[in-house]
Amino acid sequence: xxxxxxxxxxxxxxxxxxxxxxxxxxxxxxxxxxxxxxxxxxxxxxxxxxxxxxxxxxxxxxxxxxxxxxxxxxxxxxxxxxxxxxxxxxxxxxxxxxxxxxxxxxxxxxxxxxxxxxxxxxxxxxxxxxxxxxxxxxxxxxxxxxxxxxxxxxxxxxxxxxxxxxxxx
Amino acid sequence: xxxxxxxxxxxxxxxxxxxxxxxxxxxxxxxxxxxxxxxxxxxxxxxxxxxxxxxxxxxxxxxxxxxxxxxxxxxxxxxxxxxxxxxxxxxxxxxxxxxxxxxxxxxxxxxxxxxxxxxxxxxxxxxxxxxxxxxxxxxxxxxxxxxxxxxxxxxxxxxxxxxxxxxxxxxxxxxxxx
Numbered sequence: 089x090x091x092x093x094x095x096x097x098x099x100x101x102x103x104x105x106x107x108x109x110x111x112x113x114x115x116x117x118x119x120x121x122x123x124x125x126x127x128x129x130x131x132x133x134x135x136x137x138x139x140x141x142x143x144x145x146x147x148x149x150x151x152x153x154x155x156x157x158x159x160x161x162x163x164x165x166x167x168x169x170x171x172x173x174x175x176x177x178x179x180x181x182x183x184x185x186x187x188x189x190x191x192x193x194x195x196x197x198x199x200x201x202x203x204x205x206x207x208x209x210x211x212x213x214x215x216x217x218x219x220x221x222x223x224x225x226x227x228x229x230x231x232x233x234x235x236x237x238x239x240x241x242x243x244x245x246x247x248x249x250x251x252x253x254x255x256x257x
Numbered sequence: 258x259x260x261x262x263x264x265x266x267x268x269x270x271x272x273x274x275x276x277x278x279x280x281x282x283x284x285x286x287x288x289x290x291x292x293x294x295x296x297x298x299x300x301x302x303x304x305x306x307x308x309x310x311x312x313x314x315x316x317x318x319x320x321x322x323x324x325x326x327x328x329x330x331x332x333x334x335x336x337x338x339x340x341x342x343x344x345x346x347x348x349x350x351x352x353x354x355x356x357x358x359x360x361x362x363x364x365x366x367x368x369x370x371x372x373x374x375x376x377x378x379x380x381x382x383x384x385x386x387x388x389x390x391x392x393x394x395x396x397x398x399x400x401x402x403x404x405x406x407x408x409x410x411x412x413x414x415x416x417x418x419x420x421x422x423x424x425x426x427x428x429x430x431x432x433x434x435x
Contacts, residue, residue: 148290148394161359165389190392192293 122159129171138171141183145170146195154197292392292411299400299408300390304356304380307365313354313380315406322409322432323352324425325400326376327388329360330368332396338415339372346375349426355379358388358396401425403432 123142129135139156145166147158155163155170166187173183187195199205240248280287303314326342328335345351355376357365362381369379382388391400394413401410410428412420 161385162389162394165385169389189293190390191394192290192392194290 122155122157122163123167124164127164127167127171129175131175134171134174137180138167138174141170141174141180142167144197145184145187146197148191148195286414289413290394292408294392294408295411296407296409299402299406300387302356302380302382302387302390304382304387307355307357307362307369307379307381309362313356313378315402318354318402319406320404321352322401322403322429323354324429325354325356325402327356327358327382327391327393327396327398327400328365329358329396330364331360332358334415335397336372338397338417339375341416341418341421342375343373345421345425346377351426351429352377356382356387358382358393359385399425401428401432 123139129138142156143154145155147153147155147160147163147166149160149162150158153163155166169187170183173186174180178186184196193200199208201209279285299315301315303312303316306313324345342353346353353376355378357379359382361383365379365381369376380387385393388396391398391408392411397415399412399416400408403409409432410424412425416425
């Protein structure tokens with residue numbers, strides 16, 4: 089009896105360990121990258137740079153996925169363009185510029201900081217600042233001490249007593 | 258001053274409504290990207306023709322404005338715009354050139370054999386590299402290129418009669434005059 093209980097306990101503990109591992113496995117599978125083995129460069133350093141660049145480039149067909157994640161044909165083409173450029177000896181910046189020259193800033197998942205995007209980059213911080221300033225002003229204007237409460241007069245006290253007693257009765 | 262502050266939420270609301278109205282206006286497609294290639298030199302290309310002999314190249318097309326249409330037999334919207342391309346070629350005598358994007362020659366030939374061939378020449382862009390150079394992100398796309406080889410206009414998606422009559426043809430007339 090005792091040994092049986094022990095075994096069940098051990099069994100459930102194993103399951104408890106396996107469950108998250110399987111769950112994590114599924115998560116990783118869902119995030120499997122679209123880069124195909126045939127696309128990879130033989131040079132691991134170049135390939136790593138290509139992957140890093142690809143992660144920051146938007147797939148223009150799906151529009152909310154990076155080309156590193158997307159299975160679209162166009163994403164494949166741009167991945168190959170990035171690798172051709174890197175293999176030819178271009179720097180990361182030159183490679184990214186080559187893609188931007190064709191598709192515009194929109195292809196960058198992280199938009200550049202320039203006058204046209206100031207609102208985008210600094211807007212949230214500005215809104216937060218305005219909000220904090222508003223709270224500061226409000227706190228400052230609020231009277232520091234709460235006025236002392238005026239004591240109840242005779243009539244009010246009687247009425248209160250009556251109400252209290254009603255509740256009890 | 259105090260009173261005016263109460264109007265602030267209403268004002269913010271109107272701004273938001275304004276943005277929504279802008280995005281909901283008829284004919285607006287948030288997926289359409291502005292081309293960064295406008296008024297830039299078209300990327301050079303030299304493609305084998307569908308007919309098998311010679312090539313279609315940008316250099317050979319320079320000298321007069323041309324319209325270049327990226328299409329594919331596997332592309333459904335291309336079939337929608339196809340009758341319009343036939344009209345452009347036959348009635349409006351537009352110098353229309355096709356680039357078969359990632360389309361085997363046999364398939365492109367079969368399409369043009371069945372529906373008619375509006376193109377003065379068709380280049381084969383089998384691996385899509387010329388499309389990539391142009392910044393094509395889907396077919397069909399149509400480019401107007403002037404006599405000096407600069408891209409003047411890009412149309413994403415199938416052409417419509419309104420676009421042809423109000424944008425494409427007037428632009429070509431203007432380019433032809435200058």
